[in-house]
Amino acid sequence: MAIVLNHKPGLVVYLTAGDPSLNATRAIALESIDAGADVIELGVPFSDPLADGPIIQRASERALARGTNLKDVLALAAEIRNERPKAGIILFTYFNPVLRYGLKKFVDAAGAAGADGVLVTDLIVEEAAEYLAEMERVHLAPVFLAAPTSPDERLEAIATHSKGFVYAISRVGITGTQQNLTSDAASLVARIRRWTTLPVAVGFGISNAEHFAQVAEFADAAVVGSAIVELIERSTPETAPGAVARFIKGLRQPAVALAR
Amino acid sequence: MASVILPAAPSESRPGRFGIYGGRYVPETLMAALVELEHEYETAKADAAFQAELASLLKDFAGRPTPLYFAKRLTEELGGAKIYLKREDLLHTGAHKINNALGQALLARRMGKKRVIAETGAGQHGVATATVCALLGMECVIYMGDVDMARQELNVLRMRLLGAEVRGVSSGSKTLKDAISEAMRDWVTNVRTTYYLLGSALGAHPYPTMVRDFHRCISIEMKKQILEKEGRLPTAIIACVGGGSNAIGAFYEFIPDREVRLIGVEAGGCGTELGQHAARFRGGEPGVLQGTYSYVLQDENGQIAATHSVSAGLDYASIGPEHAALHDSGRAEYVSQDDAAALDAVVKLARTEGILPALESAHAVAEALRIAPSMSVRDILVVNLSGRGDKDMGILARELNLQGA
DSSP states (O other): OOOOOOSSSEEEEEEETTSSOHHHHHHHHHHHHHHTOSEEEEEOOOSOOTTOOHHHHHHHHHHHHTTOOHHHHHHHHHHHHHHOTTSEEEEEEOHHHHHHHOHHHHHHHHHHHTOOEEEETTOOGGGOHHHHHHHHHTTOEEOOEEOTTOOHHHHHHHHHHOOSOEEEESSSSOSOOOSSOOTHHHHHHHHHHTTOOSOEEEESSOOSHHHHHHHHTTOSEEEEOHHHHHHHHHSOTTTHHHHHHHHHHHHTOHHHHHHO | OOOSSOOSSOGGGSTTEETTEEEEEOOGGGHHHHHHHHHHHHHHHTOHHHHHHHHHHIIIIIOOSOOEEEOHHHHHHHTSSEEEEEOGGGSGGGBTHHHHHHHHHHHHHHTTOOEEEEEESSSHHHHHHHHHHHHHTOEEEEEEEHHHHHHTHHHHHHHHHTTOEEEEEOSTTSSHHHHHHHHHHHHHHHTTTEEEOOOSSOSSTTHHHHHHHHHHHHHHHHHHHHHHHHSSOOSEEEEEOSSSHHHHHHHGGGTTOTTSEEEEEEEEETOSSTTSOBOHHHHOEEEEETEEEEEEOBOTTSOBOOOOOSSGGGOOSBOOHHHHHHHHHTSEEEEEEEHHHHHHHHHHHHHHHSOOBOHHHHHHHHHHHHHGGGSOTTOEEEEEOOBBSGGGHHHHHHHTTOSOO
């Protein structure tokens, strides 16, 4: 399966699976797709999310407290695939749950669930040989992170080994919302494009319609994570899907969003 | 498949690997900094001026070489192997941690970094880092779990007195593991200006190698001293293992000497269930935590387990990757001693030798107390006494009921 960005710019929505419950995550994912998300990144909750800021840390703790595990997230991916055959689905995880599940078994299960790709936050290209071979075997797209601090030779490797899209980190730091986008993002995207024709998605700190519009000027898609996870935190399980859908529609309508 | 950067060779032959363990499992944002650090470290290592400055500070500021002390009364009382204590507890700031803190702080200065961050468990690495930052005039931020701040309060106060900012960490188990995660988040955010002075032989390459090298002085001195005193190598070297920095420093020069047993002592805590101890080789499985592939205490879903030890410095879910390799190859043995045995060992050493060991080091003493009586009087045990116990007076007062005695 290929990841298709149906909108211009595309929107990738990150959700911590199991927060506040697996059923709620499913409903939020479906509403998000219907509201204009091209790709859902399903976050596998991890006990020690060292690349994440407080919002996703709290979401992970809530999901783990409910007993969410990797197997549940794979089942959730299959349900979303079943309901929305055309949406992109990426599994977003730290490496240890995958290792414990078994790399080969995980890749097989992810493929069987209908996921399009996988992003392992703490797996860099140098350590990824076995992972890449397994992903290739079942035609899953490995998505790697590219950072503003990555020198050109690393960007070349990241771009060469990524499939589906390249995930450009907008700023030096952990996940979370922010007031202003830095100039790091645009120059990073320009550097990545020297090595690949894949779409480039920009994430980390994309929190509102203004950011979304800014990213649209130089990238193919934006990843929105913490802002939506925080919205879910402030909602009830019943109101969260609607609230997230409205937020997503607002991202594409800056004037409406600003007027609210 | 394109092979840009990807190694053609199997993982064992790559730098930063100890057997299959070690490596680099970090967010991409940190990779450039780790590569730069590796390069700077290799350059500094070969630089005579750097080595001379470090040697001078280790001697005149930290107090090296540390004595190798024959524990005569303890030996007589146990009636078996001769017991020597490598007195890292006599170093400035009270533990071996200063060896590595000095080395890395000089490296930070060489790299032009003015802000230093570190994690700490028992607070000994935090105190050592705060000390070298004061010495070199650098800004210092220490991350420490809330649980550890409460149980090692004296060290929190020492760090503040030395001018460091101590930031409490309230996530997860509020201990060393969470302090490392928070320090890594700070480093990811401030990587362009900040040096992460990691305090154990843990984390992504080059840290496990670099931290080990800065503690090699322990076994270099130990070997020379035991040969001077006994004319032969010891039967065994015993060291406690949290992340494993004092142990790898005490073991390293003896690894080729196959006749010398290397014994690492993990924290047995208060029970054998997951969550009650920090004995990674008893209940852990290989996995990735905080940048490195090693044994990790974890549940069946790959979530990191809670740990327990009376000693904050051993209370950690993973172990340095070089120890994982030494374990698998059989070159080193790893055992555990529980909270009660460590407390007993504190009292025993205090009352037979007048030496108050840190609770961490007391785990190594406890193992010596266990095995010495059944050994021959011809056998020699060297215990690496990695730190002193002043910091533990609050815990000791409570656990040993000292107040009303």
